[in-house]
Amino acid sequence: MIEIKDLHKSYKMGSNSLHVLKGINFSVEEGELVAIMGSSGSGKSTLLNILGMLDVLDEGSYTLDGVPIKNLNETKAAQYRNKFLGFVFQSFNLINYKSAMENVALPLYYQKVGRKERQEKALKYLEQVGLREWADHLPSELSGGQKQRVAIARAMAAEPKVLLADEPTGALDSTTSYEVMDLIQKINDAGNTILIVTHEPDIADMCKRIVHLKDGVIVEDKKITQVRASQYV
Amino acid sequence: MGFLFDSNTWQEIFGSIGKNRTRTIITVIGVLWGIFIYIVLSGAAKGLDNGFEKQFQNVAMNSMFTWAQSTSMPYKGFKTGRQIQLKLNDVSILKNRIPEIQYIAPRNVKGVFGGGPAQIIRGGKSGNFAVYGDYPISTKIATKKIYDDGRFINDEDIDGARKVCVIGERTQKELFEIDENPIGNYIRIDNVFFQVVGVHKFTPGGGFESDSDIYIPFTTFRKLYNTGENVGWFAIAAYDDADVIKVEENVKAILKGIHNVNPKDDRAIGSFNLGEIFNRIVGFAKGLTFMSLVVGIATILAGVIGIGNILLISVKERTKELGVRRALGATPREVRSLIILESVFLTMIAGVMGIILGAGVLSLINKWTQGMDFPYANPTVPIPYVLGALAIMVVLGTLIGLIPAQRAVSIKPIDALREE
Numbered sequence: 001m002i003e004i005k006d007l008h009k010s011y012k013m014g015s016n017s018l019h020v021l022k023g024i025n026f027s028v029e030e031g032e033l034v035a036i037m038g039s040s041g042s043g044k045s046t047l048l049n050i051l052g053m054l055d056v057l058d059e060g061s062y063t064l065d066g067v068p069i070k071n072l073n074e075t076k077a078a079q080y081r082n083k084f085l086g087f088v089f090q091s092f093n094l095i096n097y098k099s100a101m102e103n104v105a106l107p108l109y110y111q112k113v114g115r116k117e118r119q120e121k122a123l124k125y126l127e128q129v130g131l132r133e134w135a136d137h138l139p140s141e142l143s144g145g146q147k148q149r150v151a152i153a154r155a156m157a158a159e160p161k162v163l164l165a166d167e168p169t170g171a172l173d174s175t176t177s178y179e180v181m182d183l184i185q186k187i188n189d190a191g192n193t194i195l196i197v198t199h200e201p202d203i204a205d206m207c208k209r210i211v212h213l214k215d216g217v218i219v220e221d222k223k224i225t226q227v228r229a230s231q232y233v
Numbered sequence: 234m235g236f237l238f239d240s241n242t243w244q245e246i247f248g249s250i251g252k253n254r255t256r257t258i259i260t261v262i263g264v265l266w267g268i269f270i271y272i273v274l275s276g277a278a279k280g281l282d283n284g285f286e287k288q289f290q291n292v293a294m295n296s297m298f299t300w301a302q303s304t305s306m307p308y309k310g311f312k313t314g315r316q317i318q319l320k321l322n323d324v325s326i327l328k329n330r331i332p333e334i335q336y337i338a339p340r341n342v343k344g345v346f347g348g349g350p351a352q353i354i355r356g357g358k359s360g361n362f363a364v365y366g367d368y369p370i371s372t373k374i375a376t377k378k379i380y381d382d383g384r385f386i387n388d389e390d391i392d393g394a395r396k397v398c399v400i401g402e403r404t405q406k407e408l409f410e411i412d413e414n415p416i417g418n419y420i421r422i423d424n425v426f427f428q429v430v431g432v433h434k435f436t437p438g439g440g441f442e443s444d445s446d447i448y449i450p451f452t453t454f455r456k457l458y459n460t461g462e463n464v465g466w467f468a469i470a471a472y473d474d475a476d477v478i479k480v481e482e483n484v485k486a487i488l489k490g491i492h493n494v495n496p497k498d499d500r501a502i503g504s505f506n507l508g509e510i511f512n513r514i515v516g517f518a519k520g521l522t523f524m525s526l527v528v529g530i531a532t533i534l535a536g537v538i539g540i541g542n543i544l545l546i547s548v549k550e551r552t553k554e555l556g557v558r559r560a561l562g563a564t565p566r567e568v569r570s571l572i573i574l575e576s577v578f579l580t581m582i583a584g585v586m587g588i589i590l591g592a593g594v595l596s597l598i599n600k601w602t603q604g605m606d607f608p609y610a611n612p613t614v615p616i617p618y619v620l621g622a623l624a625i626m627v628v629l630g631t632l633i634g635l636i637p638a639q640r641a642v643s644i645k646p647i648d649a650l651r652e653e
Contacts, residue, residue, distance in 0.1 A: 054560065054647040074642070075564040082562020089650065093557045097252035109241055110562035158562070 001162060001193050002028040002051065007060035009046055020046045022216040024060070028162075028195065033188040033226070035204035036197045038213035045166060047213065048197045052085055052164050053077045065161050082110050086155030090167035092147040094139040100126060100150045101135040107158035125153040129183055145176035152183060156192075163187070163194040169203055181206045181229035202227075246574050253547070257579065260543045264536030264583035264626070265590070271529025271622060272591025272614055278525045280599065280612030282518035285511075287610050292375045293336075293470040295477045295508040299484055300466035301492070302503050308495035317492050317501050319464040326491060327467070331483050333475035338371035339464040341454050346465070353447065354421040355408040362404055362445045364422060366454025366465075374470045377448075382416050383431025386450050390430075394452040398422065399431040403445040422447065425457060477508030533626060540579050541633030544572060548637040555641050556649025565642040572641050576634025580626045588619060 009021040020043045028034055038044040049055035050062065053069060062069045064084055072080065081087075086107075094103045104122035113121070126132050129149040131142075139147055148168060155163055165184070169177035181203060188194050188208075196207060204210050205227045212220035250257050301317035324337055344350025344363035351364040369387050379385055379399065390397050400408075400415065409415045415429045427449060435444035455461060471480045485502045488494075494501040548555070555568055563571075595612045602609045 049647055052560070054645075054650070074559075075566065078559055078562050078564040078567075081560060087560050093553065093560075093650065095554050095557060097248060102248070106558070107561040109245070110558075110564075110567065115241060115244075154561070 001030045001032075001065055002026070002195075003061075003063040004051075005061045007047075007050065007062065008058050009043075009050060009055070010058060020216050021050075021057075024216075024218060026211065026218060026221075028193060030193055031188070031191050033185070033194045033208045034196070035207035035210045036195060036213060037199060037201075037204050037210055039199065041215075042213040043216045044197045044213045048164055048166055048195065051162075051195065052087060053081050078110075082107060082158060084161045086158060086160035086163040088148070088151050088155050088163065088165035088168045090170040092139070092144075092151045092171070094147055094150060094154075096139050099136050099138055100131060100142065100153075103139070103150055104154045104157050107154060111158060121157055122153075125157045126150070128156070129153045143176075144172050145179055148172060148176075148180050149183060152180070152187070156187065161193065163192055165194065165196045167197055167199070169198065169200065174202075175232075177203065178229045178232040182233050185226070185229055242570075242574065245571060246578055249551070249571070250575055250579065256543060256547075260540050261579055261583040261586070263539035264533065264580055265587040267529065267533035267536035268584050268587030268622060268626070269591045269594075270532045271525065272588055272619070273594050274525030274529055275522060275618060276591065276595040276612040276614045277598065277609075278518060278521040279614065280595070280602075280609045281521060282515075283611045283613075284609040285514045285518060289507070289511055292507060293373070294511050295473060295475065296374050296468060296470040297477060297481050297484070297504055297506040297508060298466055298468050299481075299488065299502060299504040301488070302501055304494055304498055305500040306495040306498040308498065309493050311493060317494060319467065319488070319492075321462045321464055323464065323467070323488060323491055327469075327484060327487055330487055331480060333471045333480050333483075334469055335472045335475075336370050336373045336468075336470045338368050338374055338468045339451065339466075340368075340371060340468060341366035341451065341458075341460055341463070341465040343454075343458060351423045351447070353404070353408065354424075355419070358408050360404070360407050360445075362401070362447050363443070364398075364447045364449060364454070366451040366458075366460075367448050368451050371468055374468045375442075378434040379431045380434060382414070383429075383433075385431055385433070386448060390450040391452050394456055395450060396425060396427045396453055397430045397450065398427040399433050399448040400429055401433060401443070401445045401447065402435055403443075404447060405432050407445075422449070423457065471508070477506055477512075481506050481509070529622070530625065533622065534629065536583065537580060537626065537629040537633050540576055540583075540630065541636055544576055544634060544637040545640060548572060548641045551641075552644055552649045555644070556646045559646035560650060568642050569638040572638035573631055573634035576637070577627055577630040580630030581623070584623055584626045588622075 004024055004026045007021055007024040010017050010019040024047065036044045036047060046055065050057050053072060069080065095106070098106070101119065101122045104125055105118040108118040108121055123132060123135060126135050129152055131146060131149055131153070134142060134146060139150070142150065168184070169180055172180060184194060184196070185206060196203070198204055205224065206229050207224070208226050209223045210220070211218055301319045303314050303316045304311065305313055307313050321339055324339055328334055328337055342363055342365045344361070350361040353360050353362050367386055368391060369385060372385055377385055383399070385399055386397065389395070398420070400420070405415050408420060409418070415432060418429050419426045420429060421427070433448070469480070469484060471477050481504055485504060486496065488502050489496055489498065558568060599612055
């Protein structure tokens with residue numbers, strides 16, 4: 001599903017150049033649930049941004065579902081993001097003046113899906129995350145865990161190839177974190193490919209594979225036995 | 234452009250506009266005020282224009298009057314202070330020498346410029362009214378509205394020096410009973426019986442005529458008062474495309490020649506040029522219209538700039554939201570058109586509301602000034618002006634929207650998302 005070869009990325013900071021990613025080789029199969037771990041500054045967010053086409057790579061190659069991702073202009077990148085990727089952010093990033101349902105329906109709007117179908121789909125995904133009754137509520141009326149579940153529903157609504165989650169539990173307490181992870185595991189069970197960036201070991205243990213990043217290189221890449229989050233909920 | 238007619242687009246726009254209602258309303262008021270000022274000013278200018286036109290509606294716009302006074306310079310052996318008398322012969326000379334003259338009407342009057350008015354008697358009722366000696370052609374220069382059944386003096390009246398008269402509304406009221414039809418009845422003017430052939434409706438519009446004036450044929454007048462070839466004054470209308478001021482100069486020069494007046498004597502021949510006055514008023518109204526256009530557009534511009542300003546702030550505030558939208562698949566083009574459409578939409582809403590409000594105020598002013606002696610009538614703003622203003626606003630709204638729209642897409646989604 002994801003194929004990365006010899007990926008380099010550096011940022012220019014004035015006259016200095018900060019080499020963040022120093023040759024990453026990494027691939028993800030369909031249906032995997034991968035945790036990307038590392039301390040801050042290890043390059044894990046940069047890697048996720050490149051995977052999410054929010055940032056461009058300097059060197060190397062990136063293939064997503066057989067499509068080489070390179071030399072994208074903003075328009076093309078937007079279309080690919082819409083088609084291939086679902087995003088879940090640490091701070092939820094829901095649009096605060098739109099109801100839960102409208103938030104979930106937003107990626108479908110950019111897919112030019114009709115209004116009626118959009119609403120139906122949005123309700124279906126809200127149902128999946130257990131928030132059908134909250135469809136008409138604004139984000140400000142939802143708890144943190146509910147917001148993140150709406151965000152996950154939004155990411156899933158576009159039926160992406162890969163779900164990218166940047167610290168999805170970073171702003172949640174542990175009980176709520178496990179609820180969210182339970183949801184992510186269920187989505188993964190349904191066959192979806194998911195990448196999670198996290199620095200919390202217990203969250204990482206709930207994935208099927210852990211990739212450790214340190215100073216811009218992968219130091220460890222191991223498959224693990226998944227801890228089911230449902231047992232904590 | 235298909236997205237313009239997509240209900241989804243508009244839903245997005247309403248959503249983002251509606252989220253900060255107070256700010257949206259205040260912004261809209263800026264533009265609303267601009268177009269309001271524009272509409273009210275240009276409507277008022279048009280109202281004044283109409284008002285002036287109404288005042289002059291019964292008089293040919295390019296007409297003038299000329300009369301004789303006494304000389305102030307000696308000439309050809311004549312001494313100063315000689316009273317000049319215009320003659321009926323002058324008419325054909327003027328007409329022949331000045332091709333720009335369309336109509337020329339010699340007129341006489343008793344009871345306006347010195348000399349008492351005529352005594353009018355009918356049965357036991359009597360009164361004193363001014364009597365004019367007129368040719369039919371004088372209605373070409375200053376129209377007289379005649380009530381049904383009646384008529385003005387015609388050529389046969391002139392040829393036969395008939396004893397017929399056209400009376401005014403007030404004359405009718407004072408000499409006749411309310412339910413009495415004056416047409417065909419007789420009145421005595423200075424002890425001579427005249428048959429009433431018409432009643433004229435008086436339209437106020439300056440000048441010395443009134444609602445009690447009596448018109449009789451010029452030829453009858455000269456027999457009645459023994460005026461011979463004498464003419465009180467000439468009413469002259471020039472062709473529409475003629476320069477009235479020049480006609481006036483020519484008329485005076487020729488009259489001076491005929492009556493042996495020193496060409497440099499400015500006092501001997503008096504004149505009043507309605508065309509010149511009218512042109513001045515028209516110029517004033519035009520200036521007013523132009524000024525209202527400038528002020529209005531400047532105010533609209535200020536309002537639109539306000540919208541641009543607010544949208545810039547709004548884009549800054551919404552950086553994160555716009556970043557999310559782009560992460561979810563909004564293309565730069567979609568983001569840009571969202572912001573521009575917001576701008577245009579706000580401008581248009583403000584514009585339409587301003588137009589409605591302005592029209593309301595104009596009609597109120599119209600109501601208040603109704604019946605007042607103030608040259609103001611039917612204040613309207615021509616539809617092309619309104620459409621033009623709306624078009625200008627759409628264009629300005631788009632242009633001003635481009636700035637925040639460009640700002641919105643110039644922020645990379647990754648930076649937008651990172652911003653806390």
